[in-house]
Amino acid sequence: MSPAQGIRNYMDIWDKRDDMVVHGTDPYNAEPSPCVLADRTLTPLDAFYSRNHGPIPDLDPASWRLTVDGLVGHPLTLSLEDLRSDFSEHALVATLQCAGNRRADLIKVRDIPGEDPWGPGAISTAHWNGVKLADVLARAELCPEAAHIAFAAPDVSDIADPPQPYGGSIPVAKAITGQVLLAWGMNGRPLPRAHGAPVRAIVPGWIGARSVKWLQRVTAQAEPSDNYFQATAYRMLPSEADPARTGPCAGISLGPVTLNTAILRPDDGARLRPGLTQIAGYAYAGENRAVARVDVSLDEGGTWIQADLDEQVSPWAWQHWRTTADLGEGETVITARAWDTAGATQPESARHLWNPKGYANTSWARIHVTCHS
Incomplete structure (x- = not known):
């Protein structure tokens, strides 16, 4: 059986989308593509990320x-x-x-x-x-x-x-x-x-x-x-x-999560036409805080556009955001940062957060896109 067939079988077993990004099959670890999460308050079960440390148990509800x-x-x-x-x-x-x-x-x-x-x-x-x-x-x-x-x-x-x-x-x-x-x-x-x-x-x-x-x-x-x-x-x-x-x-x-944001659309590395482009993502503040603002930059933080932020449906839920920006010819680095209700924001660079287990990357989100007519 080819590796692709093996991954396909795991998609069937766990009822996951075909386009999940699979990091491992045993234990099964996978995440949805960013665009799948865009504009959805609730994540469909077939796209919900899966993080496991061992084989997934099969427990009988009647005898549990x-x-x-x-x-x-x-x-x-x-x-x-x-x-x-x-x-x-x-x-x-x-x-x-x-x-x-x-x-x-x-x-x-x-x-x-x-x-x-x-x-x-x-x-x-x-x-x-x-x-x-x-x-x-x-x-x-x-x-x-x-x-x-x-x-x-x-x-x-x-x-x-x-x-x-x-x-x-x-x-x-x-x-x-x-x-x-x-x-x-x-x-x-x-x-x-x-x-x-x-x-x-x-x-x-x-x-x-x-x-x-x-x-x-x-x-x-x-x-x-x-x-x-x-x-x-x-x-x-x-x-x-x-x-x-x-x-x-x-x-x-590690316990309470800290303020984070990500860009979900467009895709990192996307090739687009110049002009008005929708940029969308999520922000999440975690324990006892809410997201107050999300800023988007097209010039690595020189200037910022304030994004439209969805209402928070629960004190424990993320918030989606979106804005429209005029992208010119050539390569653009799109950057996003969030602020929470305590007035805190995210650190600029992942270099300042690097740790040997790779936890809690809350740095500014960045994607690269290229526009050609």
Whole structure:
């Protein structure tokens, strides 16, 4: 079987578009082309990015159970039917963004061996249905000394040494806000297997790595999870660090996402006719902030055009933006930057953000286009 046939089979298995940009098939990692995300508040299921660290589990919803234990007064074992019948259903629109979104621009600065070259499509937005984690924790009666809520899943990853199931944690302060969901529905349909069925965590405003899929255990504890993907991976290391030589708890643990934007249309490298051209993209501010403004430049930041910004449909969702610019003959570098409601904006260059794992590229977005009559 050819590589193309192998990728085609994976598109069929996970019900993804034929034009997904596939970074790996085992584990399956893929993102949509930028233009697919343009002008869509909700990302279609067949275009929603997929980030995995091991084989995708196949869990039977009827026999699935969620264990809630640790520093709680009343440990729980809940079936999917228990979650549906014993707790009030809740819904929210939330954007999930991989910590490696836009890593490809960091790789242009300096190579990042062993890491997928994610473009601007490692981000997607869905309408999620489920129950509030806070309601489940209230039923279990958190002990006063509980400071973190750990999530555990069955997907075993060879990235860890030795291999271990995926896991992570969030602070209790985030878990009990009522914002975090134990979700079984996505865009009006049952949660797809590739996205965590039968139940996954949705931690809005935080990196996608904390929205653990195929959730099987929720544990209240005094310290953060010691799982590899919390203690060692998804940490911002200094630029001079060697990831192979750094141990657990090195660097900064990634949690809330930071302000970001990307240009979705036109395509990078596009050949266009001179004249009025629509430029469109997304901006996302993450935890407890909103996007206030998006600026677009045709001269590398010498002058700026203020783009039209869509209303935010949810405190946890991205916003799309667009503007029209008059492009002349020849090559143009189109640049975009966002501002959030705290008055913060993005750093100018990916050079200033390079790190050895390629996380959190929030530099100005840039594409190159060429116009000829």
